[in-house]
Amino acid sequence: MNCVRIGCRTALLATATLLCLAAAQSGLSKEDIVKLSQSGISANLIIRDIQASGLSFDSNVDNLIELRKLQVSEAVLEAIIALKGAAPLAARKEPTYLETAKETYARGDYPGLVKLSEARLSSQPADFNAHYLLAVAQLRLGHRELAGTELDGLRKLPDPSSKALSASLAKLLGRFDALENAKVSLQTKLSQYNANGALQAIQQMDAPESQKELLRVYVNVYSAKFELARHQLDVLQASQPELEKDWIAVRAFVDQSAAEYRKQYGKFKWLSQSYEHNAWTLNKDARFWVPEGLQDYRDRLKWDIPGARITKAENDRFIQEGFVYAFEAISRMIALTPLSETSLGWLFQVALFTKPYATVERLGDRILNGQGRLIIPMEAKQGQFQMIVDKRQRRLILTQTGSRTVISMDKHYERAEPFDISFDQISQVGQSVKYGTNVFNESVPKDAPRMFEMRPANAVFTETPFLIHFGAMYGELAVRQIVWNFGKFLTHVIDHPQLRSELIKQNAGGGWNFATGILLAAAAGASSATGNAVQAAVIMNSLDRFETETQSEKLQQQQQLQAWESLAADTSFDLIQKDLFRSFDGELEKLH
Amino acid sequence: MAMPKCGVLLGIVAYSLFAATLSADETAETILTKYIEAMGGLERIKNVRSARCTADVWFNGQEGHVTWFEKWPGSSLKEVQWPNGKIRQFSTDSPAEGNLPEKLRPPTEEIFGELVAYVVGAGSTNKIEYLGQQDEEGERALVIALHKPGGRSTVYYLDPATFLPFKIVFEDSKDTNPTAVYVGGWYREGGFALHRREDHYRNGQLFESQSKIQYVLNPSIDDAVFGREPAK
Numbered sequence: 001m002n003c004v005r006i007g008c009r010t011a012l013l014a015t016a017t018l019l020c021l022a023a024a025q026s027g028l029s030k031e032d033i034v035k036l037s038q039s040g041i042s043a044n045l046i047i048r049d050i051q052a053s054g055l056s057f058d059s060n061v062d063n064l065i066e067l068r069k070l071q072v073s074e075a076v077l078e079a080i081i082a083l084k085g086a087a088p089l090a091a092r093k094e095p096t097y098l099e100t101a102k103e104t105y106a107r108g109d110y111p112g113l114v115k116l117s118e119a120r121l122s123s124q125p126a127d128f129n130a131h132y133l134l135a136v137a138q139l140r141l142g143h144r145e146l147a148g149t150e151l152d153g154l155r156k157l158p159d160p161s162s163k164a165l166s167a168s169l170a171k172l173l174g175r176f177d178a179l180e181n182a183k184v185s186l187q188t189k190l191s192q193y194n195a196n197g198a199l200q201a202i203q204q205m206d207a208p209e210s211q212k213e214l215l216r217v218y219v220n221v222y223s224a225k226f227e228l229a230r231h232q233l234d235v236l237q238a239s240q241p242e243l244e245k246d247w248i249a250v251r252a253f254v255d256q257s258a259a260e261y262r263k264q265y266g267k268f269k270w271l272s273q274s275y276e277h278n279a280w281t282l283n284k285d286a287r288f289w290v291p292e293g294l295q296d297y298r299d300r301l302k303w304d305i306p307g308a309r310i311t312k313a314e315n316d317r318f319i320q321e322g323f324v325y326a327f328e329a330i331s332r333m334i335a336l337t338p339l340s341e342t343s344l345g346w347l348f349q350v351a352l353f354t355k356p357y358a359t360v361e362r363l364g365d366r367i368l369n370g371q372g373r374l375i376i377p378m379e380a381k382q383g384q385f386q387m388i389v390d391k392r393q394r395r396l397i398l399t400q401t402g403s404r405t406v407i408s409m410d411k412h413y414e415r416a417e418p419f420d421i422s423f424d425q426i427s428q429v430g431q432s433v434k435y436g437t438n439v440f441n442e443s444v445p446k447d448a449p450r451m452f453e454m455r456p457a458n459a460v461f462t463e464t465p466f467l468i469h470f471g472a473m474y475g476e477l478a479v480r481q482i483v484w485n486f487g488k489f490l491t492h493v494i495d496h497p498q499l500r501s502e503l504i505k506q507n508a509g510g511g512w513n514f515a516t517g518i519l520l521a522a523a524a525g526a527s528s529a530t531g532n533a534v535q536a537a538v539i540m541n542s543l544d545r546f547e548t549e550t551q552s553e554k555l556q557q558q559q560q561l562q563a564w565e566s567l568a569a570d571t572s573f574d575l576i577q578k579d580l581f582r583s584f585d586g587e588l589e590k591l592h
Numbered sequence: 593m594a595m596p597k598c599g600v601l602l603g604i605v606a607y608s609l610f611a612a613t614l615s616a617d618e619t620a621e622t623i624l625t626k627y628i629e630a631m632g633g634l635e636r637i638k639n640v641r642s643a644r645c646t647a648d649v650w651f652n653g654q655e656g657h658v659t660w661f662e663k664w665p666g667s668s669l670k671e672v673q674w675p676n677g678k679i680r681q682f683s684t685d686s687p688a689e690g691n692l693p694e695k696l697r698p699p700t701e702e703i704f705g706e707l708v709a710y711v712v713g714a715g716s717t718n719k720i721e722y723l724g725q726q727d728e729e730g731e732r733a734l735v736i737a738l739h740k741p742g743g744r745s746t747v748y749y750l751d752p753a754t755f756l757p758f759k760i761v762f763e764d765s766k767d768t769n770p771t772a773v774y775v776g777g778w779y780r781e782g783g784f785a786l787h788r789r790e791d792h793y794r795n796g797q798l799f800e801s802q803s804k805i806q807y808v809l810n811p812s813i814d815d816a817v818f819g820r821e822p823a824k
Contacts, residue, residue: 199729199730202730203730216730216731219730220729220730224796224798225729225774225791225793226774226791226798227758227774227775227776227789227790227791228729228731228758228759228774230776230777230789231731231751231758231774231776232730232731234776235731235751235753238753258801261798262650262653262655262798262801265652265653265798266650266652266653266654266655267653268653269652269653270653289654289674289675289676289677291653340796341795341796341797342795342796342797342798375795375796386769386795388768388795397768399767399768399769399795401769401794401795401797420768
């Protein structure tokens with residue numbers, strides 16, 4: 001029997017210990033107190049247990065009566081009453097912070113977790129869990145330096161647990177830093193229009209291959225290679241179908257970009273055809289088509305109504321309006337596909353028409369340094385051409401890309417012949433622009449301009465698209481400035497000691513100020529009228545950046561926030577960071 | 593959101609259908625054999641005697657619809673419908689209709705491409721060359737070139753997993769502007785690998801896009817469709 005009695009006591013003590021452990025988690029329950037009282041444990045021991053562990057129930061009148069009926073001693077009841085109010089708080093001290101913190105993190109309330117952890121640390125500065133969670137919350141909010149401060153605090157704590165946590169945190173911060181550096185490197189390459197450099201930066205990243213492939217998808221969309229981007233997504237889906245939900249949004253981005261690009265390019269192409277060919281007025285079956293948003297503009301032109309005449313003022317307004325529509329379309333194309341050689345070629349064209357030489361040179365150099373070559377469209381008697389300025393190969397290459405559909409327009413242009421010459425074959429360059437008067441008795445280009453002549457190869461760049469119309473609208477000064485800017489830039493690119501340059505004289509005061517003033521006012525007017533202010537502003541911002549980047553840090557920062565390269569990197573890196581934190585979140589579960 | 597998800601699932605299914613293996617000692621011939629197998633196999637391809645193909649087409653901004661009629665051995669007809677315009681026809685058998693008949697390709701080439709036409713055609717003077725596995729625009733690719741007389745070449749960039757092309761470049765030594773075509777949306781039907789989309793570039797400029805490409809193989813096509821005089 002002794003043995004039995006000893007065994008009973010041992011069992012009772014064990015039960016009491018278990019109850020104490022349970023109470024340590026959440027305080028003693030009514031059932032615990034009843035069990036302890038009925039097991040014969042003394043009131044003093046139970047009272048000490050209550051004071052140490054607290055209570056998990058409210059010590060209201062009903063509960064006290066119930067406990068008394070179940071033979072809980074008055075001394076114990078007095079201890080319960082004495083603990084009233086303080087008991088639940090005492091029961092939830094440290095575990096409650098951790099539980100609340102974990103729950104707050106899981107909810108994604110990182111500012112909330114910062115507040116909670118800071119409050120905890122103000123009363124418990126040595127709480128390593130609080131340092132750790134505060135650091136993670138700060139990192140989630142992008143406050144890298146504050147996260148580092150918490151890591152330093154954690155490292156100073158003597159507790160062995162803090163060593164393990166600081167090692168885990170240091171690893172997370174290390175990977176975060178590597179990704180941030182990679183992001184900056186990628187953004188730099190993108191802002192330099194360097195698609196190949198961007199692909200190399202992606203290749204060197206310490207990130208999962210699937211996330212790197214997603215970044216390549218963005219680069220290809222920015223290069224207007226939509227089908228290649230779709231192919232990459234197909235390959236990704238085959239290899240990692242579990243990440244499907246991440247890719248649905250990216251696939252939609254590819255499809256939407258492709259559709260919008262086609263729409264804007266169609267609008268731009270139609271406008272350039274209407275200027276250069278009047279094609280749709282004569283060839284009504286295949287080309288009698290008006291892009292969305294331009295029907296009213298086309299109808300007001302009256303060009304297909306026999307005998308209809310428009311006044312000089314109407315003509316000017318149509319040309320001005322057409323430029324604004326065309327530049328808006330270009331601005332959208334640049335925003336969608338800023339790494340596309342064609343988009344950059346048109347951006348250069350807009351700069352040539354609207355910006356002073358310093359901007360033209362900076363933009364042209366940036367494109368050439370990033371892409372290696374610059375494609376410049378050209379109009380000639382036979383049709384459309386493209387000149388490739390290949391800086392890497394040091395060559396100028398002219399090829400025909402389209403034929404003139406309205407032969408009567410050919411008299412406005414100089415004949416051109418394709419060429420492929422190295423920079424070193426050019427020993428002399430020149431230009432020519434002659435003016436006369438037109439039916440409105442105003443000064444317009446008389447003979448077709450020769451914007452760049454290269455000797456002894458006798459290679460000629462005739463003129464960029466729109467120059468005739470721009471000249472008719474804004475006058476000789478504007479045209480002379482544009483032609484001079486063009487010649488000056490090519491001379492700067494060809495740059496070799498033997499080169500002799502005979503460019504036309506640009507008049508003092510420059511035509512571009514006049515032209516730009518009108519154009520920007522027109523653009524602003526059209527933007528506010530159509531509600532496309534943001535779209536129209538993109539191109540002007542792109543160009544303005546080249547003028548203001550050394551002048552105003554604040555302005556640059558604002559522009560940087562809106563810049564396409566940040567959007568691309570942020571969107572993609574959101575996914576990469578999501579992946580980083582997803583792999584790290586398991587570490588939080590280990591906290592105790 | 594339903595449409596993209598559907599597309600994703602189809603993509604996964606389609607991609608898994610084309611999975612193939614690549615060994616270390618591939619040659620032009622072994623790659624070509626795997627490519628032909630991926631396309632549907634030589635015997636199956638040889639049994640196609642007619643085809644009708646439709647697609648939505650975007651050309652320099654205009655959106656239209658195009659239909660091809662093909663009848664072996666050498667009849668091709670292309671019909672293009674632009675907005676507000678009449679249908680324009682170009683036929684190998686009735687060259688008076690349009691100015692493009694010389695650009696119409698023979699049926700095998702039009703439907704299955706030049707590499708298949710090279711394998712099917714007897715006595716061709718063209719030559720193939722395997723340029724190895726390369727990194728093409730960030731993507732791994734098996735590169736195989738078909739060299740033709742006059743300094744012209746067609747370079748195929750095949751996906752190493754499926755042996756199907758994702759990019760084809762048409763080069764000409766006399767022309768510094770090669771045309772690049774990106775191909776996608778591969779699916780399998782009746783044992784053939786067929787594609788839904790093409791994007792065409794010249795000098796980096798997207799100038800033509802075809803989508804919703806649909807093939808009907810071995811339909812019944814009357815000779816009169818090509819504008820040919822009826823047999824007496």
